[in-house]
Amino acid sequence: MNQQIAKTANSGRAPNGKKITRIQKEKTSQILDAALEVFSKFGYRGATLDQISDQAGLSKPNLLYYFSSKEALHKELLDQLMVKWLEPLEEMSDQGDPIEEICDYMCRKLELAQDFPRESRLFANEIIQGAPRISTRLSGPLKDLVDEKAALIARWSRAGKIARVDPYHLIFSIWSTTQHYADFDVQLGAVLDENYASRFEDAAKFLGTLFRNGLKP
Amino acid sequence: MNQQIAKTANSGRAPNGKKITRIQKEKTSQILDAALEVFSKFGYRGATLDQISDQAGLSKPNLLYYFSSKEALHKELLDQLMVKWLEPLEEMSDQGDPIEEICDYMCRKLELAQDFPRESRLFANEIIQGAPRISTRLSGPLKDLVDEKAALIARWSRAGKIARVDPYHLIFSIWSTTQHYADFDVQLGAVLDENYASRFEDAAKFLGTLFRNGLKP
DNA sequence: AAATAATTTGACTAATTGGTCAGTTTTGAG
DNA sequence: CTCAAAACTGACCAATTAGTCAAATTATTT
Known part of the structure; x- marks a missing residue:
């Protein structure tokens, strides 16, 4: 499974019908919180994925496993x-x-x-x-x-x-x-x-x- | 002469006593205007010296001839x-x-x-x-x-x-x-x-x- | 017209950036 | 337990970044 993971935290299912696991819910929320912290402090171009993944406590490739790009994360x-x-x-x-x-x-x-x-x-x-x-x-x-x-x-x-x-x-x-x-x-x-x-x-x-x-x- | 050029536009002389040439006055003002344009649009970390020097119509090394660093330009x-x-x-x-x-x-x-x-x-x-x-x-x-x-x-x-x-x-x-x-x-x-x-x-x-x-x- | 000082440039560097990928480890349903 | 899907990783890449430097060009002075 290589598709992008659903981001909306609704009742167990993503808009595309895929199941949302416990880990997905936890990690996406960690990432979004970290991203909010960093984007709000440095603006879009001033923020880096390294900063965000550090703040979220996971690796950059792992972050990109949940959000396909910096832009997608910011948009969310x-x-x-x-x-x-x-x-x-x-x-x-x-x-x-x-x-x-x-x-x-x-x-x-x-x-x-x-x-x-x-x-x-x-x-x-x-x-x-x-x-x-x-x-x-x-x-x-x-x-x-x-x-x-x-x-x-x-x-x-x-x-x-x-x-x-x-x-x-x-x-x-x-x-x-x-x-x-x-x-x-x-x-x-x-x-x-x-x-x-x-x-x-x-x-x-x-x-x-x-x-x-x-x-x- | 390799010292940094004076930035304040006063009466012909920099604080350190050096003369301010016509070119210095023109270029520093061009650069500051361009820097204002770019910094105000993208923030400090989002702005790049390439953007600023482009906007000012000169090369990056030439910009750095007038302002010793990105930080110095922003501070000014x-x-x-x-x-x-x-x-x-x-x-x-x-x-x-x-x-x-x-x-x-x-x-x-x-x-x-x-x-x-x-x-x-x-x-x-x-x-x-x-x-x-x-x-x-x-x-x-x-x-x-x-x-x-x-x-x-x-x-x-x-x-x-x-x-x-x-x-x-x-x-x-x-x-x-x-x-x-x-x-x-x-x-x-x-x-x-x-x-x-x-x-x-x-x-x-x-x-x-x-x-x-x-x-x- | 020299000589000197000021200005400009291209080519370069080391560090950082967003993003990829093949492969490894973990998770959870049956 | 088994095994497929999910989660994760290190090593990597191409592009961009701030800043350097020796050499070339232009302006100014004498």
Whole structure:
């Protein structure tokens, strides 16, 4: 058997019908974790398979037994990431209070930055370097979801429930302010010094104030 | 003469007293521009001297005649960048109206993102990847300046001139929202589509509203 | 027009890179 | 236990990388 091993961790079977063994599940997850660590730190071109296989605790040929190429490994990480990254925005609902819905979204994004900083940096690296391996996802699923939620925010805006603001740029400001706490963590460490430990708590409080006041109709 | 050529473009003389020729001035500036282009797109480890020398229109050994190593070239770019990057914050003054001072700072940062997106991405790449070649600048000059201006904002806050907010996180929010327009430009392009052309204008308007309302006492 | 200094180049090196492959070892179903 | 499939390995390869160097070319000075 020389075919590439399935990468999605579903119920015992790969999309192509092949069985997924215990070892496959363990090793692919080890590799993906190691790859996330290294890609997020050095970017695609800066990361090496040797680093990743070292980090994962196996040999390079063994790594290539599970993922056919560096590119395939990177692509798999981005695919998994995209799902997690869109979730918080999907949850924004036209029920509840508009300003609270928006602030809740901001808080969920901030939690992502806190809990998954490597994923955030992986994404940032990819975007900054021109998104060569993710651009279709941006103009596809991402744009569709943003269009939908921007329309919702625009309705709130027109109905006078929130201030009259450009909904797209509101979403961008939530992305940027929250992701900043993952992507620019080193800079925060240098500047905040003794107040570094409480940065996420303080950020939630500050951003809550900023958006709540800033969006008041 | 085999010594390294001076890199600072001052009045005809290098710090070591050597004369700077016309060719030196031209070539170093060509190289720095090319290096900025390539480093900002691929990060330090992803960039190659071959790419940079190609972009600059000269041979690799010729490039290494002007800059002793890849590291030295990158460091020179970061040094030049740091000055430009701190300027807007330095200009924030305790004269003028507090909220306008803060919004003016935000606008100046947004202009930097618009006029110098490559510099912004160079900086972002360096920070995301752990700032291995700039960390002393962060905890030195940057921290000092931020501490000073945060104290100014804190005074405004205590005096009731602006809302009671954490001054550090206010500064972070200005950094993140403005730099986002340079660093995540590809993502904006994918999402905004036909509204892409006016993104900076729209951003200035949105961020003006957000910060003006959000900081009202 | 020499003479000197500055600039440029091609050919090179040693190290690192992503990826291959034939063969060995381990695993787990019957 | 048996044996086929799965997992793993060391040795290898071609391409790319940062950096060197002696020699050639060009600019500048006198």
